[in-house]
Amino acid sequence: MKNIKLFPVTGSFAENKDIAREIRIKDIISCLDKNEEVTLDFKNVDSATQSFIHALISDIIRNYGIEILDNIFFKNCSETIKKIINIVTDYMQERD
Amino acid sequence: MKIHLPNSAFLGNIDPFFRSFNNSNPNKLEITANKKWISVHPVVLSMIAALGLKIRKSNIHCNKIEARSKHYFERMGLFKFLGIKSNIKIIEHEPAGRFIPLTQIKNSSKLTKFITDIIPLLHLDPKQAEPIRYIISELVRNVLEHSQSKFGAILSAQYYKKSNTIRIGIVDTGIGIKKSINQSHGAPTDLEAIKLALTPGITGTTRREGGTEYNAGAGLFFIKSIAKVNHDFFIMYSGNSMYKLLKGNKKKHTIRLYADPFKDRHSSDEKLPYWEGTIVGIDISLNATKEFSIFLDLIRETYVKTVRERKRARYRRPKFI
Numbered sequence: 562m563k564n565i566k567l568f569p570v571t572g573s574f575a576e577n578k579d580i581a582r583e584i585r586i587k588d589i590i591s592c593l594d595k596n597e598e599v600t601l602d603f604k605n606v607d608s609a610t611q612s613f614i615h616a617l618i619s620d621i622i623r624n625y626g627i628e629i630l631d632n633i634f635f636k637n638c639s640e641t642i643k644k645i646i647n648i649v650t651d652y653m654q655e656r657d
Numbered sequence: 658m659k660i661h662l663p664n665s666a667f668l669g670n671i672d673p674f675f676r677s678f679n680n681s682n683p684n685k686l687e688i689t690a691n692k693k694w695i696s697v698h699p700v701v702l703s704m705i706a707a708l709g710l711k712i713r714k715s716n717i718h719c720n721k722i723e724a725r726s727k728h729y730f731e732r733m734g735l736f737k738f739l740g741i742k743s744n745i746k747i748i749e750h751e752p753a754g755r756f757i758p759l760t761q762i763k764n765s766s767k768l769t770k771f772i773t774d775i776i777p778l779l780h781l782d783p784k785q786a787e788p789i790r791y792i793i794s795e796l797v798r799n800v801l802e803h804s805q806s807k808f809g810a811i812l813s814a815q816y817y818k819k820s821n822t823i824r825i826g827i828v829d830t831g832i833g834i835k836k837s838i839n840q841s842h843g844a845p846t847d848l849e850a851i852k853l854a855l856t857p858g859i860t861g862t863t864r865r866e867g868g869t870e871y872n873a874g875a876g877l878f879f880i881k882s883i884a885k886v887n888h889d890f891f892i893m894y895s896g897n898s899m900y901k902l903l904k905g906n907k908k909k910h911t912i913r914l915y916a917d918p919f920k921d922r923h924s925s926d927e928k929l930p931y932w933e934g935t936i937v938g939i940d941i942s943l944n945a946t947k948e949f950s951i952f953l954d955l956i957r958e959t960y961v962k963t964v965r966e967r968k969r970a971r972y973r974r975p976k977f978i
Contacts, residue, residue, distance in 0.1 A: 576794040577769045578871060608787055608949070610794055611875050620870035641787070644953035648960060649873070652858065655964040656867025 562598045564636075565589065568605040575609035575642075581616035589621060593632060604637040614642075614649045622653040658683060658712075660705055662690035662722075666697040667824070668890035668901070668938050672926060674701065675899060680930045686712050688719040688739075695724045699757075699813040700826025700892070700938035702730070706738040706759045707811040707828040707934070714740035733813055734758040755779050755816035763809030768797050779816060779823065787949045788883050788941060789814075789823055795876040796827045796937055802872070803861060804831025806934060821943045822889075830934040834895040837861040847896030848927050855881050855893070855900070855918040857960045858967065866964055879956060880939065882914050885921060886952050887945045894936040898927045907945075914955050916963035 565588045570580050592599045601617075603609075621629055627650075635646055659679035666674040674697075686708055709717055719741050722730065727745055730736065736743040738759050757775055762768050776790045793812065800810035806829045814825040831837075835850035838861040844850035853859045858866060860874030868874055877893075884891035884902055891902040903922045905912070915921055 572769075572773060574772060574790055574794075576772065576790075576798075577765055578798065579765050582871070607783070608791070610791055611873070611879060612795060612798060615868070615873045615875070616871055619867065619873065623867065623870075640950040641953065644950055644957065648875075648953065648957045651957060651961045652873065652875075652964050653867050655961060655968060657865045657968075 562600060562634075563588070563592045564600045564602055566602045566604065568603070571606055571609075571613075573605060573607050575603075575606050575613045578612050578616040581613045585617055585621065589617075589633070593621065593625065593629065596632075598632045598634065600634040600636050602636045603639070603642050606637075606642065607639050608641045609645055611645050611648060614645045618646070619649060619653050622650065623656065627654055658685065658708060659687045659689070660708070662688065662695045662697060662701070662705075662724075664691045664694055664696070666701050668698055668700070668892055668940055669904075671698060671700070671892065671938070672899075672901075672924075675894060675926075675929050678930045678932075680932075684712060685716045686718070686739075688717070690720060690722045690724060692723045693725070695722075695726050695729075698824050698826060698938055699733070699815050700824075700828065700936060702733050702735055702759055702813050703811045703826035703828040704936060706735060706761075706813075707808065707830050709739040710761070710808045710811070711830055717741065732756070732758065733815075738811075757812065757814040759811060759813045761809055761811055762797050762801070765798070765801060768794065768801070771797075779814070781823075781943070784948065785823075785941075785943050788887075788952075789825070791949070792825060792880050792883060792939060792941070793827070795880060796825075799876055800827065800829045800831065800935070803837045804829040804934060805837075806831030823941045823943065825939050825941070827937045828934065833933060834893070834935055846927065847898035848900065848925055851893050851895060851898060851900045852918055856963075857916050858964045866968060875960065878916070878960070880937075881918060881921075882956055882959075883941070883952065884939055885914060886912055886947055886955065887942055889940040889942050889945070890938070891940075892936070892938045894929065894932055895934065897929050897931050898925065899929055900925050912955065914959040916959060 731745040797810045812827040857878040860872040
């Protein structure tokens with residue numbers, strides 16, 4: 562299981578989609594491709610934008626299928642971040 | 658081009674100001690002003706600054722501003738943006754105030770730095786700061802990703818003590834919403850394009866539900882929804898059209914979010930002088946700021962329902978003969 566800490570790269574407000582994309586490609590996908598589980602640790606990140614979370618996980622859901630959520634764990638999420646992750650995972654399950 | 662700073666132009670009464678904008682002769686800018694008092698929304702300043710960036714400084718003419726409130730424009734950095742020497746002195750013991758002077762943001766990392774460094778200057782408590790930084794981040798990223806403007810986003814914001822409100826104006830002089838949205842859709846008019854841009858799940862980058870790896874078409878719907886939940890004004894002006902979300906009835910206890918912005922209490926105008934680019938203005942009343950996470954519950958409900966209904970509308974039906 563790989564633990565990815567977001568705060569050192571995003572700060573307390575995760576909004577930079579370029580950073581989200583980098584985390585997704587360099588850290589998350591490389592683990593998932595090796596069948597490893599991933600923990601996204603939001604400790605000290607108090608909020609995020611929907612765009613950030615979308616850039617972080619939507620393409621993974623699209624490419625690996627929604628079942629991939631069994632291999633991704635979201636840790637230390639604030640109430641806001643939990644809800645935004647739920648919105649993104651909900652609408653990605655309604656995607657084309 | 659000619660632009661006149663009126664006595665008053667806030668989102669509630671901004672329509673005459675927009676109508677008075679003269680966009681002829683795009684290589685020159687002439688600014689005139691009310692002589693007694695000028696009190697305007699930051700979106701007005703962002704607009705003028707955005708125009709000023711497109712024009713050679715020698716072609717910008719600003720009549721001497723005599724109004725007693727002229728210091729405000731100096732403090733917000735308008736003259737500096739236009740390259741005009743104002744000779745207005747700001748009294749040093751004047752409080753620093755809670756405002757964001759005119760700022761140009763041209764890339765993603767500058768936006769992140771701006772949000773980290775500047776938002777704290779508004780001295781908001783965390784509950785109030787959360788929607789403000791959210792709005793600024795999403796709106797400026799929209800400009801950077803979709804406007805194709807080489808000047809990026811021009812923004813300014815001001816706290817108004819009397820109404821306990823933060824007013825924000827974000828402007829670009831890029832391709833505008835219609836050209837952007839029509840990369841994947843077919844909006845016949847500027848107003849239709851604004852409508853699509855405000856609809857959850859619609860993005861100019863693809864027709865596909867769920868968007869691309871980078872865009873979901875959710876940002877503007879979120880922002881319009883923040884304004885609606887707080888009973889605040891929100892405007893979008895692009896091309897020759899403006900959509901204005903009007904203040905809701907505060908006595909109503911239940912708030913319903915609509916995917917279709919035309920179902921919200923709004924006004925619109927399709928005969929405004931053509932604005933090449935996009936203008937967004939929003940007010941956030943700090944008295945009414947709801948818990949952000951409660952607001953997200955409403956969003957979740959509406960968003961998923963909308964996408965589901967849109968997909969269902971595209972279902973192929975069997976033909977029973």
